[in-house]
Amino acid sequence: MKDKILGGIVGLAVGDALGVPVEFRDRRSLKDDPVTDMRGYGTYKQPPGTWSDDTSMTLCLLDSLANGLDYADIMKKFLSWYRDDAYTAHDKRFDIGGATRRALERFEQGIEPLQCGGASESDNGNGSLMRILPLAFYLRSLYRDEYTEHDESFDIIHNVSSLTHAHKRSMIACGIYLAVAERMFDGYHLRDGISSGITRALAHYEEDKIFTDESKGHYYRLGCQWKKFTDESGEEYCRVWKRFTDLRERDIKSSGYVVDTLEAALWCLLKTKSYKDCVLKAVNLGGDTDTVAALAGGLAGIYYGYDAIPKEWTEKIARFDYIEDLCDKLSTRVSAGDSKFSSDDLKIIQERFHELILKRAKPLKHFLADKNKRLPVISNEIFRRELWYTVPGMYGGFAYKLTEKEGKPLLTTDSWCRICGGSGQTHEITVDGCVLTEEGFV
Numbered sequence: 001m002k003d004k005i006l007g008g009i010v011g012l013a014v015g016d017a018l019g020v021p022v023e024f025r026d027r028r029s030l031k032d033d034p035v036t037d038m039r040g041y042g043t044y045k046q047p048p049g050t051w052s053d054d055t056s057m058t059l060c061l062l063d064s065l066a067n068g069l070d071y072a073d074i075m076k077k078f079l080s081w082y083r084d085d086a087y088t089a090h091d092k093r094f095d096i097g098g099a100t101r102r103a104l105e106r107f108e109q110g111i112e113p114l115q116c117g118g119a120s121e122s123d124n125g126n127g128s129l130m131r132i133l134p135l136a137f138y139l140r141s142l143y144r145d146e147y148t149e150h151d152e153s154f155d156i157i158h159n160v161s162s163l164t165h166a167h168k169r170s171m172i173a174c175g176i177y178l179a180v181a182e183r184m185f186d187g188y189h190l191r192d193g194i195s196s197g198i199t200r201a202l203a204h205y206e207e208d209k210i211f212t213d214e215s216k217g218h219y220y221r222l223g224c225q226w227k228k229f230t231d232e233s234g235e236e237y238c239r240v241w242k243r244f245t246d247l248r249e250r251d252i253k254s255s256g257y258v259v260d261t262l263e264a265a266l267w268c269l270l271k272t273k274s275y276k277d278c279v280l281k282a283v284n285l286g287g288d289t290d291t292v293a294a295l296a297g298g299l300a301g302i303y304y305g306y307d308a309i310p311k312e313w314t315e316k317i318a319r320f321d322y323i324e325d326l327c328d329k330l331s332t333r334v335s336a337g338d339s340k341f342s343s344d345d346l347k348i349i350q351e352r353f354h355e356l357i358l359k360r361a362k363p364l365k366h367f368l369a370d371k372n373k374r375l376p377v378i379s380n381e382i383f384r385r386e387l388w389y390t391v392p393g394m395y396g397g398f399a400y401k402l403t404e405k406e407g408k409p410l411l412t413t414d415s416w417c418r419i420c421g422g423s424g425q426t427h428e429i430t431v432d433g434c435v436l437t438e439e440g441f442v
């Protein structure tokens, strides 16, 4: 978890800092003069590595969540940034969004935290989306498994948005973003993870009728768009007409409007294969460069990992040690509740699982044995989460999931494989051995 927090938060700060010098530049002018490295000055006349309100407010939330979820405390920390320049790169705040400023001033007047955010159509800038990421780590530690399977997670996400942005459209953007963030943790292929996160969030909003119209009306491009066709016999049928992945750069706006920003960030993640390419693509879309790159960088930092963020950029980031300390603080808090099995126990289970795979995939024994490192690694990270291991070179594989039995790790695995004979066998593996619990068919 520590690496994911650092990857996500530093990934966000680096994206923000790359975008700050060219904020509001249009796409055409950036085509002639693309950002390829950490620049300084430009729009706000700040030195290289300076991050803006996106990172400041993210750090406020991060710091507050390290002590648990307390809406008033989050607002107090936002206020200390707004009024006293806390959580800033160079002890001086240099920008703030209109909706955020109005919400913080309401809080100063004694309004309850969850009543402070504006809820009108014009309050749909990206101001709550840009700072929501730390909540992913908190929710993951709270529910231990997939937090989007719990409706309360969406309630918490919406509340944290509504501190400054209480319109449903802004809340939904935060819900979709954090559903994708969840899929970036581990086990998913990038494209599958993005699409599965979006699908999960849209399904939630389809069920929650208060949000359905808003979600369908403004986030339809993120899902599959269906169209009616007529076949030769005159019969009508529906098929997928356009997917989000089909959208081209000219279809993507990168403005400060929450829907545009979310689409642009997810699109950059989809269209690139490294942290570096992802954030540079985001910045060079122009418009709200710092926020699009911060959001794309946060997800890319979780997915590719902290080590994938170029060192020459992190070295330039203002107050890097301070950001790292805050990440440590949250990581200590969220790891405390984790169910951690001893690495010795996990190692025994992993060896037994590998033996099982090798036994059941006899024809490929030499291949698999030689490529031992390609076999699944059992770690605490997969606790209560099912992963799928495809046996290289053959049709089928093993689904496996780590749970617990009397405080000890228990791996349940379903094999599904034609060549190794049979389908549907279920095994339970503990430190004491491997037991077949369901025969399946052969």
Ligand SMILES: [Mg+2]
Binding pocket: 052, 053, 054, 095, 290, 291
């Ligand atoms: Mg900014």
